Amino acid sequence: MNDPLPPGSAAPSPASGPPRAPDDGTPPWSLKPRKLGLRRIFSLGAGAILAAFFIGTGDIVIATQMGAQFGYALWWSYFILALAGWALIDMSVRYYLRFGKTPMSLFKDIHPGFAILLFVIVVVCAIMGSASQWNACAMVLTSFYPEVPLEASGAVAALLAAVLIFQGLFDRLEKLFAAALVALIACFFASALLARADWHQALAGLVPNIPRNMTPAARSAWTNLIVANAGSMINAWLILLYPYTMMEKGWFSNRLQEKANLLHRVRVDYAWAMLAAALVALPIMAASASVARRLGVIPQNYNEFAVLLDPLARQVAGKNVGKFAAKLFLGGLFIAAWTSGVAWWMGGAYALLDIFRLPIRMNSRPMRILVILFLIPSVAILFLRINPAVQIVIFAVFLAVVFPVVGLAVVWRISRRDMGYFRWAKCAALLIAIDIFALAVSILAGWGELSRLLP
Amino acid sequence: MLPSCLRAFVAIPLLACASACAQAPDSSFGELHGPRLRVYAPAWVWQGIPASVIVILEHSEPQTQTYVVSLQPDRGSSLFDLPDPATLTVTAELPPHGEARVIFSDLVARRGENLGSASFFLSIDGEEAKNILIKTVRGPAFIAKRPSLAALLAVSLAWCVVCAIVLFRISPPGAWRETQTFSAPGNLPPWAKDDQP
Numbered sequence: 001m002n003d004p005l006p007p008g009s010a011a012p013s014p015a016s017g018p019p020r021a022p023d024d025g026t027p028p029w030s031l032k033p034r035k036l037g038l039r040r041i042f043s044l045g046a047g048a049i050l051a052a053f054f055i056g057t058g059d060i061v062i063a064t065q066m067g068a069q070f071g072y073a074l075w076w077s078y079f080i081l082a083l084a085g086w087a088l089i090d091m092s093v094r095y096y097l098r099f100g101k102t103p104m105s106l107f108k109d110i111h112p113g114f115a116i117l118l119f120v121i122v123v124v125c126a127i128m129g130s131a132s133q134w135n136a137c138a139m140v141l142t143s144f145y146p147e148v149p150l151e152a153s154g155a156v157a158a159l160l161a162a163v164l165i166f167q168g169l170f171d172r173l174e175k176l177f178a179a180a181l182v183a184l185i186a187c188f189f190a191s192a193l194l195a196r197a198d199w200h201q202a203l204a205g206l207v208p209n210i211p212r213n214m215t216p217a218a219r220s221a222w223t224n225l226i227v228a229n230a231g232s233m234i235n236a237w238l239i240l241l242y243p244y245t246m247m248e249k250g251w252f253s254n255r256l257q258e259k260a261n262l263l264h265r266v267r268v269d270y271a272w273a274m275l276a277a278a279l280v281a282l283p284i285m286a287a288s289a290s291v292a293r294r295l296g297v298i299p300q301n302y303n304e305f306a307v308l309l310d311p312l313a314r315q316v317a318g319k320n321v322g323k324f325a326a327k328l329f330l331g332g333l334f335i336a337a338w339t340s341g342v343a344w345w346m347g348g349a350y351a352l353l354d355i356f357r358l359p360i361r362m363n364s365r366p367m368r369i370l371v372i373l374f375l376i377p378s379v380a381i382l383f384l385r386i387n388p389a390v391q392i393v394i395f396a397v398f399l400a401v402v403f404p405v406v407g408l409a410v411v412w413r414i415s416r417r418d419m420g421y422f423r424w425a426k427c428a429a430l431l432i433a434i435d436i437f438a439l440a441v442s443i444l445a446g447w448g449e450l451s452r453l454l455p
Numbered sequence: 456m457l458p459s460c461l462r463a464f465v466a467i468p469l470l471a472c473a474s475a476c477a478q479a480p481d482s483s484f485g486e487l488h489g490p491r492l493r494v495y496a497p498a499w500v501w502q503g504i505p506a507s508v509i510v511i512l513e514h515s516e517p518q519t520q521t522y523v524v525s526l527q528p529d530r531g532s533s534l535f536d537l538p539d540p541a542t543l544t545v546t547a548e549l550p551p552h553g554e555a556r557v558i559f560s561d562l563v564a565r566r567g568e569n570l571g572s573a574s575f576f577l578s579i580d581g582e583e584a585k586n587i588l589i590k591t592v593r594g595p596a597f598i599a600k601r602p603s604l605a606a607l608l609a610v611s612l613a614w615c616v617v618c619a620i621v622l623f624r625i626s627p628p629g630a631w632r633e634t635q636t637f638s639a640p641g642n643l644p645p646w647a648k649d650d651q652p
Contacts, residue, residue: 355631
């Protein structure tokens with residue numbers, strides 16, 4: 001393991017079990033990482049790509065439904081689920097730093113048969129996930145240019161994404177995504193502000209609660225939204241994405257202190273990503289609550305939502321800014337959907353490269369081949385014109401169903417003693433608690449969805 | 456210099472914002488009997504997906520006024536399934552110097568019908584206030600969730616076969632069974648490096 005190999009190069013592991021690492025003698029979690037200083041605040045890097053996964057059409061649809069039906073009352077669920085998502089990402093990073101192995105190796109270590117299951121999950125999720133994002137992009141473009149067919153708009157968005165990935169410039173992609181994340185949060189907050197959202201109740205939404213005197217239908221909707229949110233926030237195999245971004249940047253070391261420094265830094269990065277996913281739900285819930293409460297309509301799709309913001313938007317300097325509010329919302333939606341579509345392709349391609357031991361690099365021929373393979377079916381699905389609101393809920397169900405398998409495998413693997421310095425130990429009781437909590441959340445979400453699907 | 460795709464990424468939202476008048480929602484103003492009228496209606500709807508028309512009445516009168524707002528189908532009404540006719544006539548009460556909102560929802564373009572345009576008369580106190588034209592476009596192939604899921608899964612699973620064929624051709628034999636290790640080329644950022652020798 002200590003032999004230097006070029007990034008992304010593949011080598012089979014020795015058959016005699018996991019290799020010995022230089023950290024075997026050091027007590028677990030005993031090293032002090034380097035202080036980050038201001039980097040703690042400005043450390044959003046690859047986390048922006050991760051955030052792009054979480055802030056897609058799923059997040060927007062679920063936040064819209066939550067806001068319309070329950071106001072801010074379910075905002076807390078984002079933070080609970082974000083904590084679970086953070087823990088699962090952290091587990092994959094710990095495994096990578098410990099063994100220097102790619103995320104899919106974690107499953108192959110358990111049994112090579114997992115590779116087949118993950119292959120199917122990755123292909124299906126990457127196609128369905130990206131298709132729903134191109135669909136949303138198409139709806140935004142078509143709302144501005146009604147004469148352009150939906151399929152053509154979606155194809156344009158998908159082709160733009162392919163061109164971006166084909167350039168193979170990871171650093172540039174990272175910066176673009178960080179800027180896009182800031183822009184979309186600004187767009188959603190501005191549109192909610194213009195729609196005169198009631199922010200006073202937002203803080204109360206941070207406290208976990210169950211409204212009293214709910215009708216059976218409302219109780220069912222409440223549970224379904226939390227489960228769907230789990231499917232959206234804990235994105236099955238996508239929680240394994242972060243180590244790939246570390247490989248792109250060459251962030252790996254055989255020295256234990258440097259591993260500790262890396263872990264400390266990247267934890268802040270994906271904490272920002274998860275926080276952004278929770279934060280962006282707020283203005284969407286706020287705007288949706290305003291629409292539902294003042295107009296009595298639950299929006300059926302993005303365009304209708306945008307239209308409904310128009311009459312709510314306030315007068316500013318004597319001008320009606322309703323149209324502007326609608327455009328801000330649609331602009332935020334386009335950015336969120338497009339970046340999420342790119343991230344779905346990249347995450348899918350990285351995972352397939354990993355499964356088939358191909359170079360894990362954005363700037364490689366196999367990566368481009370995979371992008372073309374994803375492009376064709378994800379654009380073809382647009383011709384079915386399935387309402388993305390329906391599509392993404394179905395998709396969240398699918399993710400919630402497949403996730404427990406992935407979660408169980410990850411937790412089982414990182415809880416073994418050969419994790420060395422990063423192993424579960426008495427001094428890391430909080431970490432163990434969070435890991436188990438994340439597993440419990442994923443199993444509960446999966447069970448909740450399964451019980452709805454089964455007769 | 457920004458690469459072309461990044462320029463396009465920036466340009467598309469800007470172009471979209473510049474074409475405000477092309478936006479699908481139709482919002483318009485009209486004057487009628489004193490109250491100011493605003494109508495928000497979609498310019499097009501998907502077949503099978505419910506749509507809504509919002510009417511906002513506002514006035515500057517110092518006393519409360521009551522109006523009967525009605526949305527009646529006109530040309531091409533067979534393209535739509537409409538809710539109970541009683542729900543298409545609403546009494547709106549405008550408070551002094553205030554406004555009232557009226558929503559006509561559940562206007563569903565019929566699936567299987569030819570595409571076309573339908574017009575609706577919006578009347579206030581029996582007098583025509585606005586003619587609303589809504590175009591129908593082809594809607595989703597499936598409305599229900601289960602067939603939607605089945606269709607998406609069928610396409611995705613079929614594509615798994617294509618992906619498998621391609622990946623087996625470009626990867627080493629038996630690669631899918633074996634684990635992969637990674638080692639950095641030693642370009643760690645300064646903040647990650649260990650100062651100790």
